[in-house]
Amino acid sequence: MKNKEIKIYLVSPRGFCAGVDRAIEIVKKTIKKYGTPVYVRHEIVHNKHVVENLKKIGAIFVDELNEIEDKSRPVIFSAHGVPKSIPKEASKLNMEYIDATCPLVSKVHREAENLNKKGFHILLIGHKNHPEVIGTMGQLPENEIDLIQTVEDAENYKEQNKDLAFVTQTTLSVDDTKNTITALKKKFPNIKEPAKEDICYATTNRQSAVKSIANKCDIFFVIGSRNSSNSLRLVEVASQSGCKYSELIHADSKIPVNKIKECQTIGISSGASAPEILVQNFINELKKTFIVKIKEVEIIKENIIFKTPGKLN
Ligand code: SF4
The missing domain is CATH 3.40.50.11270 (Rossmann fold)
Known part of the structure; x- marks a missing residue:
């Protein structure tokens, strides 16, 4: 019952x-x-x-x-x-x-390329081995771009003969990236930054939405895949924003029923690559064990659409 x-x-x-x-x-x-x-x-x-x-x-x-x-x-x-x-x-x-490269990733590619053409050595802030990082690093010859993953990487970076500029992966934690950028600017006050932030609107909005409610939640679930950068960042953002426990719900996850039994309020979000059906399936599973009351919390409406390539239309 x-x-x-x-x-x-x-x-x-x-x-x-x-x-x-x-x-x-x-x-x-x-x-x-x-x-x-x-x-x-x-x-x-x-x-x-x-x-x-x-x-x-x-x-x-x-x-x-x-x-x-x-x-x-x-x-x-x-x-x-x-x-x-x-x-x-x-x-x-x-x-x-x-x-099918997202136009916002292509924007970072062009940015890195243009800055390099103007004579800058490029630092890419991002996570090693993520396909987006491999793609962005691969826009330039190996000796023209270096990866910065952490504040420590920024602090320990050895100056090049060229002026420096940085770009970032699109799906990073907004707050962690700020810290890395601050460290870079402290060490290299003349470093050139992107004209417009590289972390994309979708990443920023999803993180802001989680942040807005995390401290009211006993537990926070993010529906998404283990290799999805923006989903993993949402899990981190929930715990950094005042929720004691946050967890990624992926294809092989088991619902932590006993943990939920100790909670009154649950936050739910999903990563940019997770279909809504997975969120609804998760809520339906919860309904089998609990009486569920849902409150929608919307911080901003998104109405961005990217066109598919002309040759397919
Ligand atoms: S999260 Fe979405 S909008 Fe943002 S860069 Fe990736 S694919 Fe593009």
Whole structure:
């Protein structure tokens, strides 16, 4: 029998951003235009549910272009962006490619490239091995760009012969990044910064929404994948903003029922690559054990849409 009542603060904006919507739409439109199969290099966005659904309609996911058996089929590059060498490799292989890189990631690519052309050595603030970071580092020759992951990296960075400029990954923690930038500016007062912040609107809004309510929640759940940078940052933001316990709910998670039994208020959000159906499934699971009261907390309405490439329309 259900006798424990819990209050859920369901925050928004949450879930899909314009870049993720566009990337998924690109796969669907490519299948519609070219038939099946179409290849996708890397997870189009970091979500298993999304990837499995696209597999069902004819997408084949590969890690590298040389795994593609039928090179006459088109290949799509993921929303995270790719190093410059990848479209070059596709052209060499005579493959047709469609680039689903989010326009806000492309903006960072162009920024890094332009600053480098003007003579700056580039520092990229981001997380090693994330596909977006690999893509951005790959816009420039290796000796023209270095990765800064932490405040310590910034403090220990050895000056180059060139003037320095920095860009950032789009899905970082707004607050942690501020600290890294402050450390860089302290050590290199003349470092050039991007004209407009690189952390994207979707990351900023989702973090602000979590921040606005975290201290009222006994526990905070973020629906998203383990390899989703912006989902992981939301979990951190919830605990840094006053919620004692926050947890990522991913494809293999078990609902921590006993922990929830000790709580009155629960916060829920989802990463930019997590479909809303996963949030609703999670709430439906909670309803099996608890009497659930939901309060929507919306801090801002998003109405950004990115167009898909003209050749697919
Ligand atoms: S999180 Fe931001 S940068 Fe990444 S796909 Fe979404 S809008 Fe683009």
